[in-house]
Amino acid sequence: MTTAAVFGTGSWGTAYAAVLADGGTDVRMWGRRQEVVDQVNAGSNEDYLPGIALPHGISATTDPAEAAAGADIVVLAVPSQTLRANLTDWGSVIPGDAAVVSLMKGVELGTTKRMSEVIAEVGGVAPERIVVLSGPNLAKEIAQKQPAASVAACVDESVAELVAKASNPPYFRPYTNTDVVGTELSGAVKNVIALAVGMAEGLGMGDNSKASIITRGLAETTRLGMALGADPKTFAGLAGVGDLIATCMSPLSRNRTFGLNLGRGMSVEEVVAVTKQTAEGVKSCESILQLAEEHGVRVPIIEQVAAVVHDGRAPKDVVGALMMRELKNETD
Secondary structure, three states: OOEEEEEOOOHHHHHHHHHHHHOOOEEEEEOOOHHHHHHHHOOEEOOOEEEEEOOOOEEEEOOHHHHHOOOOEEEEOOOHHHHHHHHHHHHHHOOOOOEEEEOOOOEOOOOOOEHHHHHHHHHOOOHHHEEEEEOOOOHHHHHOOOOEEEEEEOOOHHHHHHHHHHOOOOOEEEEEEOOHHHHHHHHHHHHHHHHHHHHHHHOOOOHHHHHHHHHHHHHHHHHHHHHOOOOHHHHHOHHHHHHHHHHHHOOOOHHHHHHHHHHOOOOHHHHHHHHOOOOHHHHHHHHHHHHHHHOOOOOHHHHHHHHHHHHOOOHHHHHHHHHOOOOOOOOO
16 A cells, blocks of 8 residues: 655645545654644544545654655645755655655745755755646645646656556546646746735726736746746646636635735735735745746736735735736737
8 A cells, every 4th residue: 555644734735635545545644733633633634624524544643754654655735935944854754765745836935946946955855756746726625525636747757647646536636747847836826826816806806807817927927937947838737727727716715815805905914913824925926036037037917916015015006017017919
């Protein structure tokens, strides 16, 4: 039987642990908080997925070495900006022959590194063993066993296939590809675009406005991805437009909801105080903007979101800044 270790007991880490368990994999989860670990061992995770029973075959521990021992697949599901610190603490326990799956969707502040690059650097994991899983995968719907598809990307497709086979219960269909850059970048940038869509909705704008932001946001993602060497076909697939639509349009999306509250006039600090959590796009927008600037790529939507989140610009002013830009050919 395949054995997996899932590091992180948040909503997506727990939902993916259920995917693995329902696919016949024995799963051990690691969590920092004993109370959440106790909940998982009792068959649920009320802090993050209330009211949802977890399948048999999942256990949890606060001991990283116990979680990782003998694992064929190690899944990393910690907040993206804490990955480096976490791997510094316990990265040495990852078995040397395990496939390492990243569920994280962000770009590291300061270094502009993608999560797979941090895993390789700090965890000492060869790129051929790192798999990025991404797609339209809202955690609550997955945990409810609603049908969904995803992409497992690895430069070694045989490793991607191994992870896909372990992640294939009847309700979850993983495809594979070798475009780690495009798959990973799509997952990070869509959070920022979802903030912009949420702000538009909070300002009372309709579907034309939101569709325009989503489409032009996809153009920004594609330009940046191609500058980094990604396959443009990735952005038209599940990890690209699929995840972008789900994150921008669903009320389950933390990034969209965060932007909605900003558009309604709340400050970043007020939204954090009310929701008790920060959306990934809030933390990653600056690093993604820096990455774009380093590669000479224009990303006006991302630039304006960063101005709202970090410079205190009013969301209503963003609309004017975007609409009054110089006219151009759509595909240039």
